[in-house]
Amino acid sequence: MSESVEVERLVKVYGSLRAVDTIDFTVRSGEVFSFLGPNGAGKSTTVEILEGLRRRTSGSVRVLGEDPWSSLDRIKRRIGVVPQDFHFFPTITPREGLRLYARLFDRRVDPDELLARVELLDKADARYDSLSGGQHQKVGVALALVNDPEICFLDEPTTGLDPRARRSVWEVIRRLRKEGRTVFLTTHYLDEAQQLSDRIAIIKRGKLIATGAPDELIAVFGRPARLRIVGEAALADRLRERGHAVTPDNGGLEVELRSKAEAVEILDAVASSGLRWQSFSTKSDTLEDVFIRLVGGARDEGNGPSVAEARP
Amino acid sequence: MNPRRVLVYFPTFARGYLRNPLGLFMSLIFPVILILIFGAVFSSSGTSPVPLAVENLDQNSPASVGFLAALNATGAVTVNLVSPTVGNLSDYLAHHSLSAGLVIPAGFDAAVAQHLPVQLTVYTNPASGGEAGIVLGAVEGVTNGLNLRLANGTPIVTSVSLTVGSPLYRYIDFLIPGLIGFSVLVSPMFSMVNIGSTWKRDKLFRQLSLTPLTRGEWLTATLLWYVLLAVVSAGLLVLVGGLAFGAHVTLTLLSLPLLVVGPILFVALGLLAGSVSSTPETAGVIGNIITFPMMFLSGTFFPVSLFPSWLVPVAKVLPLYYVVDGLNGAMVYDNPSAVYSDILIVVILAVGLAVAATRFFRWRED
Numbered sequence: 001m002s003e004s005v006e007v008e009r010l011v012k013v014y015g016s017l018r019a020v021d022t023i024d025f026t027v028r029s030g031e032v033f034s035f036l037g038p039n040g041a042g043k044s045t046t047v048e049i050l051e052g053l054r055r056r057t058s059g060s061v062r063v064l065g066e067d068p069w070s071s072l073d074r075i076k077r078r079i080g081v082v083p084q085d086f087h088f089f090p091t092i093t094p095r096e097g098l099r100l101y102a103r104l105f106d107r108r109v110d111p112d113e114l115l116a117r118v119e120l121l122d123k124a125d126a127r128y129d130s131l132s133g134g135q136h137q138k139v140g141v142a143l144a145l146v147n148d149p150e151i152c153f154l155d156e157p158t159t160g161l162d163p164r165a166r167r168s169v170w171e172v173i174r175r176l177r178k179e180g181r182t183v184f185l186t187t188h189y190l191d192e193a194q195q196l197s198d199r200i201a202i203i204k205r206g207k208l209i210a211t212g213a214p215d216e217l218i219a220v221f222g223r224p225a226r227l228r229i230v231g232e233a234a235l236a237d238r239l240r241e242r243g244h245a246v247t248p249d250n251g252g253l254e255v256e257l258r259s260k261a262e263a264v265e266i267l268d269a270v271a272s273s274g275l276r277w278q279s280f281s282t283k284s285d286t287l288e289d290v291f292i293r294l295v296g297g298a299r300d301e302g303n304g305p306s307v308a309e310a311r312p
Numbered sequence: 313m314n315p316r317r318v319l320v321y322f323p324t325f326a327r328g329y330l331r332n333p334l335g336l337f338m339s340l341i342f343p344v345i346l347i348l349i350f351g352a353v354f355s356s357s358g359t360s361p362v363p364l365a366v367e368n369l370d371q372n373s374p375a376s377v378g379f380l381a382a383l384n385a386t387g388a389v390t391v392n393l394v395s396p397t398v399g400n401l402s403d404y405l406a407h408h409s410l411s412a413g414l415v416i417p418a419g420f421d422a423a424v425a426q427h428l429p430v431q432l433t434v435y436t437n438p439a440s441g442g443e444a445g446i447v448l449g450a451v452e453g454v455t456n457g458l459n460l461r462l463a464n465g466t467p468i469v470t471s472v473s474l475t476v477g478s479p480l481y482r483y484i485d486f487l488i489p490g491l492i493g494f495s496v497l498v499s500p501m502f503s504m505v506n507i508g509s510t511w512k513r514d515k516l517f518r519q520l521s522l523t524p525l526t527r528g529e530w531l532t533a534t535l536l537w538y539v540l541l542a543v544v545s546a547g548l549l550v551l552v553g554g555l556a557f558g559a560h561v562t563l564t565l566l567s568l569p570l571l572v573v574g575p576i577l578f579v580a581l582g583l584l585a586g587s588v589s590s591t592p593e594t595a596g597v598i599g600n601i602i603t604f605p606m607m608f609l610s611g612t613f614f615p616v617s618l619f620p621s622w623l624v625p626v627a628k629v630l631p632l633y634y635v636v637d638g639l640n641g642a643m644v645y646d647n648p649s650a651v652y653s654d655i656l657i658v659v660i661l662a663v664g665l666a667v668a669a670t671r672f673f674r675w676r677e678d
Contacts, residue, residue: 052676053521053677054676055676055677072521072676076522076524077524081522083515085515086519087514088519090328091331092324092327096324100320104320105523106524
């Protein structure tokens with residue numbers, strides 16, 4: 001099957017709040033699919049509906065061809081879940097937890113092998129409550145892998161982690177993809193989404209506002225590439241005379257490029273103008289620029305380089 | 313329901329419980345400490361002699377020495393001689409926190425020899441309860457015996473002391489079933505209130521719902537654990553009570569249904585309290601409001617028969633009352649018919665509370 005998750009016209013209403021408002025998307029088998037949006041946008045609600053932990057108000061949801069709410073008993077043997085804000089039993093060690101899960105799933109699994117995969121073998125016998133935040137997440141990932149899942153749902157797996165711990169979780173996600181698993185990731189970190197995802201869906205106030213590969217999203221929703229030149233102010237007028245769109249930019253100026261070749265033409269004009277200039281560079285939008293334009297610079301919580309904090 | 317998964321999960325739950333020192337203390341050690349304290353306090357006041365401070369102003373006279381020897385021999389008091397130089401005995405008693413004293417006047421021996429009237433002075437403190445009666449009774453008994461002998465009389469009416477029923481029920485015998493009831497109440501209630509609320513907050517039920525373990529299997533493993541704990545605790549209390557205080561209680565087969573259904577009742581009640589509360593803090597308060605009256609008013613520490621009449625109906629609405637009453641019937645009185653009705657009431661309450669708890673205790677959210 002080529003589609004792991006199919007969602008059509010999904011709606012979730014809490015009282016008067018439409019947390020998820022008529023969304024459609026599909027996740028292809030074997031891809032890393034990121035669900036991106038500010039806090040409260042409806043990411044976790046959607047994921048929990050996909051995981052069979054929350055009942056939907058209306059619409060259709062198929063995970064591995066089944067309705068996750070009514071077929072949870074079957075579906076939970078085929079999916080792995082690391083919930084947002086993962087917690088485990090404080091006095092139980094990772095090895096004990098994995099052994100329990102293996103027996104419950106009736107699977108022959110070597111706990112040490114799983115712990116090695118998430119680089120936590122040295123803490124195999126440490127009580128859960130003695131581990132750090134990043135180590136907690138790794139326990140969550142290891143537990144989610146016990147049943148050799150076809151899809152892994154990771155709900156904000158790196159929120160609150162320090163940069164090193166984030167990178168080691170990223171490594172785990174890359175490995176999951178390499179192993180042929182589908183990964184459904186929610187995050188509010190744009191660098192994370194851009195680095196890891198095959199495709200991204202951006203959700204805002206319960207509605208999907210864009211879906212596609214990171215490059216596609218930038219191509220469709222980003223501004224055209226720009227040439228940035230630092231030099232005399234008179235350069236701006238000279239280029240405007242030639243019909244270019246010029247905006248002043250922090251001690252320099254930015255010229256919008258209709259094509260890549262145009263950059264050469266503009267630099268030629270600058271050189272032949274006789275005016276002084278110091279440096280030039282080209283600029284194109286990142287996923288972050290696109291996200292901010294689409295979501296409107298919504299204020300995110302959490303730490304690390306998130307959308308709002310990267311904004312000057 | 314898959315019994316294999318119940319048995320797979322059981323050790324994890326047990327381990328989590330055993331690694332929490334507070335839970336283990338409350339369920340196994342605390343009741344034993346209580347039995348040692350209450351047993352020591354209440355068994356000593358009935359049996360050990362009351363210390364009696366004696367100021368003998370007729371020093372070393374044969375009559376006074378003989379009188380005191382007879383008094384000591386009653387076993388009700390221990391004669392402690394005080395130096396006649398202390399002056400006022402009443403002040404001496406107050407300064408030394410003593411509650412009973414006796415003054416033998418000078419010339420006691422001479423008076424006795426000449427059959428002249430002579431007066432002993434007994435000091436007692438009414439606030440010390442039964443001790444005053446014991447002292448007065450002992451002094452009066454010895455005095456009467458002496459008077460009778462001096463008058464060359466022969467006792468016409470004598471009495472012999474026997475006890476009613478066999479074996480004689482003592483406070484400790486009621487304390488053991490009471491404390492087993494305490495343990496049956498406290499260990500499931502405190503931890504289930506906590507589990508019901510903190511596991512909900514930390515989404516640990518959600519975590520379990522992602523595994524093949526079902527809610528019913530989880531509940532069964534949990535119930536098994538608390539039943540096991542109740543049986544172990546009961547055995548421990550009977551053992552300590554028997555060894556330390558010679559209590560006459562036995563863990564009869566009839567007490568077993570109560571040791572099984574009792575913990576089920578309080579697991580359901582605790583889970584209900586934990587599940588309906590929005591935060592662990594509220595759950596703690598609700599749990600205490602339910603637990604504490606039951607802890608004291610169900611005949612755990614004192615038999616309900618000693619309660620004032622207006623308090624008895626209060627005890628009878630508390631579920632633990634029927635557990636303790638049934639355990640008393642099964643372990644102390646050997647009165648099966650009363651135990652059957654107690655078991656029936658506990659079963660009905662347990663089923664009702666379990667139904668209510670499953671309505672509120674959810675693993676998945678709507």
